[in-house]
Amino acid sequence: MAKKTQTGSSTAVPKIEMQGVMKSFGGKHVLRGIDLILNAEESVTLIGTSGCGKSITLKCLLGLITADSGSIKVDGTEILGTDRTTLEAMRRRFGMTFQFGALFDSLPIWENVTFRLRHQQKMNRTDARDLAVDTITQLGLSPQVIDQYPAELSGGMQKRVALARAIADKPEILLFDEPTSGLDPITGGVIDRLIIDAVKRLGATAMTISHDMASVRRIADKVAMIHNGVIIWCGPVAEMDETGIPEVDQFVHGRAEGPLTTAAKEEARRG
Amino acid sequence: MIGFLQNIGRTALSFLAAIGRITLFTVNAVRWTFLPPYYLKQFFRQVLDIGYFSLPVVGLTTLFSGMVLALQSYTGFARFSAEDTVATVVVLSVTRELGPVLAGLMVAGRIGASMAAEIGTMRVTDQIDALDTLSTRPMQYLVAPRILAGTICLPFLVLVGDLIGVFGGYIVGVYRLGFNPSIYLSRTLEYLEFSDVTMGLIKAAVFGFLIALMGCYHGYHSGNGAEGVGRATTNAVVSSSILILISNYLVTALFFG
Numbered sequence: 001m002a003k004k005t006q007t008g009s010s011t012a013v014p015k016i017e018m019q020g021v022m023k024s025f026g027g028k029h030v031l032r033g034i035d036l037i038l039n040a041e042e043s044v045t046l047i048g049t050s051g052c053g054k055s056i057t058l059k060c061l062l063g064l065i066t067a068d069s070g071s072i073k074v075d076g077t078e079i080l081g082t083d084r085t086t087l088e089a090m091r092r093r094f095g096m097t098f099q100f101g102a103l104f105d106s107l108p109i110w111e112n113v114t115f116r117l118r119h120q121q122k123m124n125r126t127d128a129r130d131l132a133v134d135t136i137t138q139l140g141l142s143p144q145v146i147d148q149y150p151a152e153l154s155g156g157m158q159k160r161v162a163l164a165r166a167i168a169d170k171p172e173i174l175l176f177d178e179p180t181s182g183l184d185p186i187t188g189g190v191i192d193r194l195i196i197d198a199v200k201r202l203g204a205t206a207m208t209i210s211h212d213m214a215s216v217r218r219i220a221d222k223v224a225m226i227h228n229g230v231i232i233w234c235g236p237v238a239e240m241d242e243t244g245i246p247e248v249d250q251f252v253h254g255r256a257e258g259p260l261t262t263a264a265k266e267e268a269r270r271g
Numbered sequence: 272m273i274g275f276l277q278n279i280g281r282t283a284l285s286f287l288a289a290i291g292r293i294t295l296f297t298v299n300a301v302r303w304t305f306l307p308p309y310y311l312k313q314f315f316r317q318v319l320d321i322g323y324f325s326l327p328v329v330g331l332t333t334l335f336s337g338m339v340l341a342l343q344s345y346t347g348f349a350r351f352s353a354e355d356t357v358a359t360v361v362v363l364s365v366t367r368e369l370g371p372v373l374a375g376l377m378v379a380g381r382i383g384a385s386m387a388a389e390i391g392t393m394r395v396t397d398q399i400d401a402l403d404t405l406s407t408r409p410m411q412y413l414v415a416p417r418i419l420a421g422t423i424c425l426p427f428l429v430l431v432g433d434l435i436g437v438f439g440g441y442i443v444g445v446y447r448l449g450f451n452p453s454i455y456l457s458r459t460l461e462y463l464e465f466s467d468v469t470m471g472l473i474k475a476a477v478f479g480f481l482i483a484l485m486g487c488y489h490g491y492h493s494g495n496g497a498e499g500v501g502r503a504t505t506n507a508v509v510s511s512s513i514l515i516l517i518s519n520y521l522v523t524a525l526f527f528g
Binding site (some may be wrong): 059062064088091092094095096098099100102103104105106115116119120165 | 308310316389392393396397398400401403404405406407408412
């Protein structure tokens with residue numbers, strides 16, 4: 001269908017390697033063979049129309065949804081089909097933010113931020129509160145918010161707390177599901193800056209889902225576009241504007257008419 | 272004709288699949304209740320919610336049920352001069368049947384609905400996935416403490432409800448029907464056996480387990496959006512109420528005699 005590229009060193013073991021990952025729900029094929037390689041400390045952004053399978057890709061990578069077939073490797077270790085204990089051990093290396101924050105409503109901010117440290121590493125209350133203050137201060141929040149509950153914070157503040165929770169125990173791999181959705185452009189820019197800083201500071205590998213092209217240009221080293229359940233283009237962010245692939249061009253430039261719109265209409269017609 | 276048979280087959284398969292899902296969920300929930308780590312803060316939060324905050328509603332329900340029972344049984348027994356048995360009928364009915372069933376139904380409405388709504392909201396807002404990403408098993412963190420708290424708290428609630436229900440009967444018996452207080456009390460205790468109370472408490476533990484299980488199950492498998500959570504809440508209350516009535520008969524039949 002179109003040119004497909006994969007960047008990165010050919011000798012080092014990739015941090016994340018997805019090959020031929022497929023997933024169906026009730027006969028509907030959402031992922032038809034995702035191939036993606038991320039090298040250490042690389043930041044890739046997944047783009048694509050709504051419902052194309054970006055979030056499912058992320059959830060398959062974390063084992064929240066089990067892929068039907070294919071291969072998913074982290075540091076060369078296959079995680080697809082492994083037992084739950086191995087999967088849980090692998091998840092400790094990840095930090096993730098969800099589209100709507102997914103903060104725990106019943107817990108104050110400091111317990112949200114230090115949730116994993118408190119429950120997995122048995123960090124005591126005082127140290128956890130201190131760490132929560134340090135982490136949210138780095139992200140531009142006032143220390144006073146640590147005793148508040150998520151519902152008392154604005155959308156932008158909730159996104160920062162979600163980011164704080166993801167980075168609190170210094171994970172190697174960070175996943176961000178639409179980190180700037182629903183935010184005004186200024187707050188979105190601030191969140192992007194915080195993500196870039198956090199990824200650099202931790203030396204982490206990052207995978208982000210975004211529809212916001214300004215945000216993609218700021219945070220990504222590499223961009224991968226999913227269409228019809230496969231990656232139709234993957235390359236450096238600087239080459240995103242000149243791929244020569246009509247679907248990528250339409251998405252990147254936000255045009256109303258083009259192959260993606262035609263495909264969506266065709267799918268709607270088929271029901 | 273073939274279409275009709277297909278519909279029957281599809282319904283039967285879907286019913287069996289639901290039974291399978293509930294069975295697996297139950298086995299997992301019970302298993303994780305006994306395996307570490309234990310989330311004691313979550314457990315005590317549920318104990319407070321189920322045990323303490325349900326007291327007013329259970330107390331009021333059993334109080335008025337005991338009062339009505341005294342009035343109604345007096346009306347019936349007076350027709351064949353057996354008014355003396357009112358106190359015995361009240362205490363046996365409340366401890367063996369009304370206390371556990373009414374408390375169970377009230378708690379199903381209050382707690383079953385709130386569990387399904389809370390867990391369902393967590394499902395649709397990705398909080399359950401977030402638990403997984405934070406290396407915490409949702410079954411252990413969310414479901415196990417609720418099921419344990421439900422199973423432990425309901426017998427205590429029923430015990431208090433029994434006392435209040437019997438007290439309601441006493442109030443009506445003494446102040447409305449003119450029984451001698453000491454005779455009423457002695458009649459209350461005369462035919463009451465330890466097994467009458469324990470049977471009610473065993474029923475309560477079963478009801479508490481079922482209420483928490485249904486609340487958690489429907490919340491955990493909630494559909495998308497507000498509609499999905501609303502449906503999960505309704506299903507939790509309806510299914511736990513029906514299961515309370517079915518298991519009430521089964522436990523009664525088991526201990527009959």
